[in-house]
Amino acid sequence: MFLSNSQDGKMIDQMKRACAIAKKDIRIYYLMGPVIIFGILAPTFLFLAFMIGRDLPVDFLIAGLLGMTIFFTSTSVAPVITPTETQTKNLERLAAAPVYITTILFGDVLASVLFGVGISFIPLLIGLAIGVTVTHPFVLVAGIVLAAFCFSAMGLIFSSNPTSATSVVMMMSSMIKFPLVFISGIFIPVGELPLWARVLASLSPLTYITDLCRYSFQSAHYYSILIDVTALVIFLVIFMTVAIKLHGRSLPKRL
Amino acid sequence: MKTVINVEELTKDYSGLTAVDHISFEVGEGEIFGFLGPNGAGKTTTVRILTGIIKPTSGRVSIMGFDLWSESIKAKQITGVVPELSNTYNELSAWNNLQFMADLYGVPKNHAKKRAEELLNKFNLYDRKDYKVKTFSKGMKQKLITAMALINDPKILFLDEPTSGLDVQSARLIKEMIREFHNDGKTVFLTTHYMHEASQLCSRVAIINHGKIAAIDAPEKLKTRVGGLQHIEVSFNPPVNVSDFYAMPGVINVHTGGDKLLLYTNEPGRVISQLVDYSRLNGVEIVTLNTLTPSLEDVFVKLTGR
Numbered sequence: 001m002f003l004s005n006s007q008d009g010k011m012i013d014q015m016k017r018a019c020a021i022a023k024k025d026i027r028i029y030y031l032m033g034p035v036i037i038f039g040i041l042a043p044t045f046l047f048l049a050f051m052i053g054r055d056l057p058v059d060f061l062i063a064g065l066l067g068m069t070i071f072f073t074s075t076s077v078a079p080v081i082t083p084t085e086t087q088t089k090n091l092e093r094l095a096a097a098p099v100y101i102t103t104i105l106f107g108d109v110l111a112s113v114l115f116g117v118g119i120s121f122i123p124l125l126i127g128l129a130i131g132v133t134v135t136h137p138f139v140l141v142a143g144i145v146l147a148a149f150c151f152s153a154m155g156l157i158f159s160s161n162p163t164s165a166t167s168v169v170m171m172m173s174s175m176i177k178f179p180l181v182f183i184s185g186i187f188i189p190v191g192e193l194p195l196w197a198r199v200l201a202s203l204s205p206l207t208y209i210t211d212l213c214r215y216s217f218q219s220a221h222y223y224s225i226l227i228d229v230t231a232l233v234i235f236l237v238i239f240m241t242v243a244i245k246l247h248g249r250s251l252p253k254r255l
Numbered sequence: 256m257k258t259v260i261n262v263e264e265l266t267k268d269y270s271g272l273t274a275v276d277h278i279s280f281e282v283g284e285g286e287i288f289g290f291l292g293p294n295g296a297g298k299t300t301t302v303r304i305l306t307g308i309i310k311p312t313s314g315r316v317s318i319m320g321f322d323l324w325s326e327s328i329k330a331k332q333i334t335g336v337v338p339e340l341s342n343t344y345n346e347l348s349a350w351n352n353l354q355f356m357a358d359l360y361g362v363p364k365n366h367a368k369k370r371a372e373e374l375l376n377k378f379n380l381y382d383r384k385d386y387k388v389k390t391f392s393k394g395m396k397q398k399l400i401t402a403m404a405l406i407n408d409p410k411i412l413f414l415d416e417p418t419s420g421l422d423v424q425s426a427r428l429i430k431e432m433i434r435e436f437h438n439d440g441k442t443v444f445l446t447t448h449y450m451h452e453a454s455q456l457c458s459r460v461a462i463i464n465h466g467k468i469a470a471i472d473a474p475e476k477l478k479t480r481v482g483g484l485q486h487i488e489v490s491f492n493p494p495v496n497v498s499d500f501y502a503m504p505g506v507i508n509v510h511t512g513g514d515k516l517l518l519y520t521n522e523p524g525r526v527i528s529q530l531v532d533y534s535r536l537n538g539v540e541i542v543t544l545n546t547l548t549p550s551l552e553d554v555f556v557k558l559t560g561r
Contacts, residue, residue, distance in 0.1 A: 013361055020358030028346045089342035095308045096338075097359040098331040255309050 014103045021094075021107025022114065029077050029084075030115045039073040039119045046181065059217040062127035064186040067147070067210035069123050074116030074148045075177060078155030079169045081108050082247070086164040086254045095255055101248055105156055109240075112152035113145070120144050132217055139225060140216035146232045147209035153239035154205070160246030162253035180204050185211065190222040205235040256283035259411055259442050260305065265314035267300050274300040275311070276466035282459075287433065287443040289457035289474075291450070291551075293559050297466040298446045299339055302415045305444065306336045318411065332360065335404035339415040339446075341396045345389035349380055349399050352388060353406055360407035367406065374402035378428065394425035401429055411442045418452060430456060450552040460551070462558050469558040477554045485523050488545040489530055490515045495539055503529055515543065 029035065047065045085091040094104050124140075134140055158173040183197065184206035190198055201207045208228040215221035221228070260282035267275040275297045282288040292298045303309045305316055307327050316323040318330040343352050350371060357367030375381040378398040388396060397417065404412060414433070418426035433443055433456055447453050453460050454474045461471040470477055497516065500509050505522040520526045523546045534541050 017359055017361065020355060023358075024344065024347070024351075024355050027351065028344060088345070089338070089340055090344060092303075092308050092338060093336075093342045094359075096306045096331065096334075096336045097356075098328045098361075099359060100328070252309060255303070 014100060015106075017097075017099050018103045018107040018110060021099075021104060022110035025077075025081060025108060025111035026114065029081060030111060035077060036119065039076055039115070040069070040122055042076075043068040043072045044123075047186075051187070057218070058130060059127070059132045060189075060214065062123060062130075062132050063213035063217050064210060065123045066120060066127070066144075066213045067184070067206060068181060068186055070116050070120045070144055070147045070209060071151050071177070071181070071206050073119040074112050074151035075155040075158070075173060077115065078108050078112040078152050079158035079173050080166045082156075082159040082254070083164050083166045083169050086162075091251075091254055095251070101251055102244055105240075105243060105247055108156060109149065109152040112155060113148040116148035116152065117144055120148070127217070134216055135219050136216045139212060143209055143212035143216065143228070143232070146229065146236070147205070147212075150205050150209075150232050150236040150239060153236055153243055156243035157239060157246060160243060160250050162250035164254070180206050183207075185222065189214075205232060208232050208235075256285070258282070259284045259319050260288075260444065261315075261317045262305070263315045265301070265304060265316065266312045267297075267304060267309070268312045273466050275304070277314070278463070278466070278468050280461055280468060280471055282442060282444060284442055285437065285440045286459060287437050287445060287457045289453040289460035290444065290446040290463065291448075291453055291460055291555060292446075292463035296463045296559070298463055299415060301463065302339075302413055302444070302446055306334065306413050307331050332407070333410045335407060335409035335412045337397075337401050337404045337412070337414040337417050339419070341393075341400060343388045343396055343399055343403070346387060348385050348387055349375065349391070350384040352399060353403055356403045356406045362407050370406055370408065371402075374405055377432070378402050394421050397421055398425060398428065401432060405432075405436075409441070411444065412436055413444045415446050416448060417445070419448065450550065450555055454551040462555060464559045470554075474551050474554075478549050478551065485520060485549075486547050487518045487520060487523055487526055487530070488512075488515050488543065488547060489518065490542045491534065491539045492542050493539060495533075495537065499533070503533075505529070 043065060047061075047068060051061055082091065085094070128134070155173070158176070159169050161169065161172065163169065183200045184204040185193065185201050186206070190201050190207060190211065193201060208223065208231045211221050211223050212225070212228045215225060215228070223231070258281045262281070263279050264277050265275055265279070266273065266277050278301065290298055290301065300309070304311050305323070307323055307330065310324065319333055321330040323330045344355065347355065353371040353374065354367060357371065362370065372381065375384050378401065380395060380398060380402070383391070383395065388399060391399065401417065417429050421429070430452065433445070437443055445453070445457065457474060459471065459473050460477065462469045494514065497509060497511055500506055500516065500518060503518075503526065505520050505525040506518050507521065508519040510517040510519075518526055527544065527546070530541065530544065
């Protein structure tokens with residue numbers, strides 16, 4: 001039997017296997033024209049619908065578009081992988097392989113992060129092309145990566161319902177995703193919202209990445225950088241923990 | 256013989272229905288162990304438990320000494336699984352499917368490439384290695400699944416109905432692979448509907464019925480144990496009247512099947528000599544004449560009542 005140096009289920013071995021799952025996900029689910037186009041078009045049109053006719057600075061707009069793009073792309077495909085693989089019986093293959101459920105989920109998250117980060121370069125490049133300057137590039141890159149992880153983990157929660165019907169999952173995720181866009185300070189700065197709306201905004205992870213993007217472009221922000229980063233980390237931990245728990249419960253029902 | 260699969264009091268309930276009911280058995284190293292049973296008897300549920308896909312309601316399974324639940328990674332690492340239904344990634348090429356499996360089992364890259372080439376050649380798929388699996392026929396998919404199960408060079412191979420619905424050549428290739436795998440001293444756990452296949456391949460078989468093990472033994476021992484009549488298969492040219500044989504001494508029962516007669520007897524020698532006399536006296540030619548002992552199928556039918 002072929003054995004690598006450490007085959008005993010150690011963390012590094014499982015990480016390599018998660019990377020293999022991510023590679024498979026990218027090949028099958030992400031590198032498709034419609035997926036990429038949807039990832040760009042959906043936030044762009046939503047953004048244009050609300051911004052046309054309003055006199056707002058371009059760096060404010062690009063920060064909102066960037067936040068929304070990371071959000072939409074990172075939550076777009078991850079929720080449909082598990083239901084699709086339940087239907088095609090590919091999930092059984094993974095269940096019979098020497099990988100933990102956490103490894104499978106981490107692989108799915110990793111693919112989603114790479115996709116989210118990759119696509120987020122498009123609004124960023126558009127911004128740079130029209131004269132927006134990035135005053136805090138390190139914060140921006142760190143924020144994009146952290147937010148992509150956070151939203152990808154959120155996407156996994158959408159797929160934890162033990163169904164093989166992707167339409168059910170998409171409907172549930174849309175029901176949560178679209179309202180979040182409106183309460184996260186993308187179209188109206190958080191500081192200009194009434195108190196109740198500011199409380200709601202603080203419950204959305206999208207608020208913090210949008211705030212980080214604004215800080216990176218305009219040096220203007222509502223929360224401190226520490227709060228933005230801490231909030232995103234907390235949301236990531238919560239989403240990942242909940243996703244692992246829910247998938248752990250639903251996986252036997254799928255097999 | 257070292258035990259490599261140990262099953263103790265395995266039970267699986269599905270909302271009140273007991274699919275597998277306190278079964279226990281052992282499989283020794285280097286055995287081809289057949290797991291037979293009618294539809295719904297609990298075969299696939301058992302295989303899915305043994306391969307770690309589903310958890311049992313109760314009971315214990317160990318694979319080469321590793322508990323399947325507390326040491327699942329170690330147990331799964333040394334097995335290969337050929338499931339009943341194709342579960343290849345149809346959007347990936349045959350090559351990428353194999354490489355993905357190699358990555359999942361931690362096979363080093365250089366070994367994985369060599370092994371994939373070797374397996375694709377063995378299963379006559381090398382020319383199609385860069386084609387997406389969705390363009391493959393059922394037989395090609397089944398061969399690919401088998402290759403995927405072998406990519407990590409497992410010590411134990413689980414096959415669930417591996418030749419079901421395949422063309423003769425593909426089925427033969429898979430059976431050949433099972434024999435080669437066994438010749439290397441490795442263990443095979445095989446479920447099949449085909450009694451002839453089980454009889455040809457397996458060193459021991461278990462027959463499961465209504466979730467319980469009805470019998471476990473070597474196929475030939477099971478045939479002896481179940482006993483029963485021998486039968487003589489004969490055909491004549493030109494065809495003869497069946498009623499001529501009912502009264503023939505030593506013949507207990509007569510059935511027809513196509514252009515052949517099936518004469519059940521406890522005295523095959525006596526009946527054969529009378530058939531030769533009958534041929535001579537009536538001027539008819541004996542085209543075929545075979546004596547048959549109870550088959551594994553007879554054992555199966557007797558034990559399962561189906």
